[in-house]
Amino acid sequence: MTTDPVTTIGDVHDRAADAGVTISTDAVEHAHDLYTTLQSQWVDGEARHVPHDPDTLAACLYAGIRSEGDAIAAGEFADAVGVAVGDLLSRVNAIAGVVDTPVSRLDPEAFLERYCEQLRVSPGVAGLAYDLLERGRESGAIVNRTPRVAAAAALYAAIREQDAGIRRRDVEDVAxxxxPALRDAYVDIEEAADIHTTEKERTPATVESVRQNVEQIHDQLREQGVPAVAxxxxxxxxxxxxxWFRGLQAATAAAALYYYACKAVRVDVSQEEVADAAGVSTQSIWTNRERVPFAVGDSG
Structure with a gap:
């Protein structure tokens, strides 16, 4: 939740800018339009279930970001403006229902453009990355990846193919x-495109690799207040x-394990938060719910 006084969309925008998050003018204008619509519906009593508070301002701005296709992930925006990512996404969905406007899923292409600019890759590498991203989509290699991971993986596969001299760590940092999430994804994309790859580069779900991924997830989420008991x-x-995790990739197994461990010890964390920290999709968590050895009543 926000802590400093926030009373306008501009305040939220300023906070994001201070954190280094660049938001397009179109997205900000869209957010203002959404908030104006909400204000009229508060007066009419049609939006009573959407609180009139700073988090709604943040959600309006992120809804504008999504609608205009800005390459800003929910977790990145939430951290910048000081809200919980689960609360942010829930509020965005509530606003979309009230003002009757769709909030689209961000495309990997938007992130890919951003990463290419930040890493200053050549036109040849960028062009190949877009091609690999499309091949990954057609083959299903990126179907369970978040847009950030899919874009980063396509870019790194292109970098490797053209020996562009950019380290994997640089791609991880920018994205x-x-x-592990990047490695698994770019190996899948390389296999789909039939370009060089070695099986040893894949991260199989071993006890050690799953534990490492669980540690990485927890390192991110404990900053949001998730206790060590999870x-x-x-x-x-x-x-x-x-x-139970045989046949799964390490990042997927860790995400499902961590989420349902939180459920088992009654820690309030959303699938979106865990998926974002793990670099996988929420679908990956949901589809593997019956494999994780927890007797958890709420598996949603």
């Missing part, structure tokens, strides 16, 4: 994704049973 519960289950 804000974990090493991490401890996930590790306990991992040490007790190693059969």
């Amino acid at each position: 804000g994704v974990s090493g 991490f401890d519960r996930a590790v306990d289950v991992l040490e007790e049973d190693t059969s």
Whole structure:
């Protein structure tokens, strides 16, 4: 939740800018339009379930970002303006329902353009990255990846193919994704495009690789107040049973394990927050819910 006084869309925009998040003028204008519509509906009593508070201002701005296609992930924006990513996405959906406007999913292409600019890659590398991204989409290689991971993976696969001399760590830093998530994704894209790859570069779901991914997820989420008991519960289950994650990639197994460990110890964390920290999609968590050895009543 926000802590400093925030009373306008401009205040939220300024906070994001101070954190280094650049938002397009179109997105800001769209946010103002959404908020104006909300204000009229508050007067008419049609938007009573959407609180009139600073988090709604933040949600209006992020809805504008999504609608205009700015390459800004929910977690990145939430951190910049001081809101919880789960609360942000929930409020965005509520606003979209009230003002009857769709909030589209961000496309990987928007992130890819941003990463190419930040890393100053050549036109040849950029062109190949876009081609690999499309091949990854057609083959299903990126279907369960977040837009950030998909874009970063396509770019790094292009960098490798053209020996562009940019380190994987540089791509990870620019995209804000974990090493295992990027590695698994670019290997899948390379396989789909039939370009060089080695099986040893894939991160199989071993006890050690899953634990490393769980640690990375927890390192990010503990800053949002997730207690150590969630991490401890996930590790306990991992040490007790190693059969359930066979055939899964490490990042996917870790995300599902961590989310349902949180559920088991009654820690309030959303699938969106865990998926964003792991660099996988929420669908990856949901589709593997029955594999994780937890007797959790709420598996949503």
